[in-house]
Amino acid sequence: xxxxxxxxxxxxxxxxxxxxxxxxxxxxxxxxxxxxxxxxxxxxxxxxxxxxxxxxxxxxxxxxxxxxxxxxxxxxxxxxxxxxxxxxxxxxxxxxxxxxxxxxxxxxxxxxx
Amino acid sequence: xxxxxxxxxxxxxxxxxxxxxxxxxxxxxxxxxxxxxxxxxxxxxxxxxxxxxxxxxxxxxxxxxxxxxxxxxxxxxxxxxxxxxxxxxxxxxxxxxxxxxxxxxxxxxxxx
Numbered sequence: 244x245x246x247x248x249x250x251x252x253x254x255x256x257x258x259x260x261x262x263x264x265x266x267x268x269x270x271x272x273x274x275x276x277x278x279x280x281x282x283x284x285x286x287x288x289x290x291x292x293x294x295x296x297x298x299x300x301x302x303x304x305x306x307x308x309x310x311x312x313x314x315x316x317x318x319x320x321x322x323x324x325x326x327x328x329x330x331x332x333x334x335x336x337x338x339x340x341x342x343x344x345x346x347x348x349x350x351x352x353x354x355x356x
Numbered sequence: 357x358x359x360x361x362x363x364x365x366x367x368x369x370x371x372x373x374x375x376x377x378x379x380x381x382x383x384x385x386x387x388x389x390x391x392x393x394x395x396x397x398x399x400x401x402x403x404x405x406x407x408x409x410x411x412x413x414x415x416x417x418x419x420x421x422x423x424x425x426x427x428x429x430x431x432x433x434x435x436x437x438x439x440x441x442x443x444x445x446x447x448x449x450x451x452x453x454x455x456x457x458x459x460x461x462x463x464x465x466x467x468x
Contacts, residue, residue: 347399
């Protein structure tokens with residue numbers, strides 16, 4: 244167990260629907276990162292939150308949004324889902340201050356049918 | 357062209373072999389270099405990280421960074437079947453800040 248908790252582990256939904264993925268970071272970590280992993284694109288950075296504030300955006304679609312709450316858990320909202328959104332979505336967290344690596348959760352496998 | 361290139365493999369070796377995994381990159385601002393191991397359907401696990409150029413050793417694993425060539429390597433000595441996984445290089449720094457840019461991963465299979 245890495246200490247980063249992601250729920251649900253699996254999600255199957257239809258095109259056009261909206262889903263919410265949840266992440267609880269490791270205790271003491273203030274930063275949360277979301278990544279998407281698909282077979283053809285590898286791990287792609289989506290968004291970074293630090294202590295409740297958005298810090299950086301990557302290749303995140305406008306249909307996707309995220310937030311980090313006061314208790315530091317984060318949610319990634321995916322709407323108007325398309326078949327191509329099927330992927331593994333990972334959350335990672337890290338300590339504040341000096342860079343020392345991310346700890347990844349076990350991911351949410353999203354299948355859009 | 358991707359910022360970080362990694363041979364996808366698969367790389368198949370016999371148990372006990374020395375494995376060499378490599379990545380090349382184009383962004384000269386990268387300063388932090390990492391290797392992650394990912395087992396099937398699991399999250400990536402940080403193996404090693406190095407800052408700037410040089411070597412770092414941890415048990416059977418050695419990471420090398422050559423910034424002048426924009427080339428990083430991970431060596432695994434005495435490889436074991438349990439080392440069978442996908443190995444991802446990642447890097448950050450400069451304008452990217454703490455954002456990690458990953459290679460596509462190399463799938464390694466160590467046969468008993």
